[in-house]
Amino acid sequence: MAKKESRRSFLELATALIGGILSLAAGIPLIGFAISPAFKKPESKWVDLGLADRLKNSRFKKVDYTFMAKDGWVQATKKRSVYVTDAGNGEWSVFSRTCSHLGCLVRWDAQEESFLCPCHGAIFDKTGAVVAGPPPEPLQKLETKVEAGILYVKET
Ligand code: FES
Incomplete structure (x- = not known):
């Protein structure tokens, strides 16, 4: 029973970790895309x-x-x-x-x-x-x- 419990905990942790990594991988470029115009030098x-x-x-x-x-x-x-x-x-x-x-x-x-x-x-x-x-x-x-x-x- 304890072995099943630890496997479940491991899978939950692994799922959360993979989800977090994927969110970061998708989120960082999106945030960069959204705020990058604020840092661009205005065109003359x-x-x-x-x-x-x-x-x-x-x-x-x-x-x-x-x-x-x-x-x-x-x-x-x-x-x-x-x-x-x-x-x-x-x-x-x-x-x-x-x-x-x-x-x-x-x-x-x-x-x-x-x-x-x-x-x-x-x-x-x-x-x-x-x-x-x-x-x-x-x-x-x-x-x-x-x-x-x-x-x-x-x-x-
Ligand atoms: S705006 Fe203050 S002196 Fe011109």
């Missing part, structure tokens, strides 16, 4: 801002645009607002309007020659550097290129 892409000729000699012209971005499992349309300026020599500067403090939208003040943030009084100069207020970093300056007469900015 070039976004069309329009004809470079149309924007030529712009002096901190506000341009709004949308683009498709993938964030983890979610593919969504994102809106962005930037200021475009052209020194007239083909050197483009495109500044994000997102304040580096808490993300409010800055506006260009032509008289002050500065970007002003309405939320906590930050002031950025025309190079995007912080002049006053709490922002820890300058305004983001986006990478640009002109191809086939179209001005592009690099989005991440």
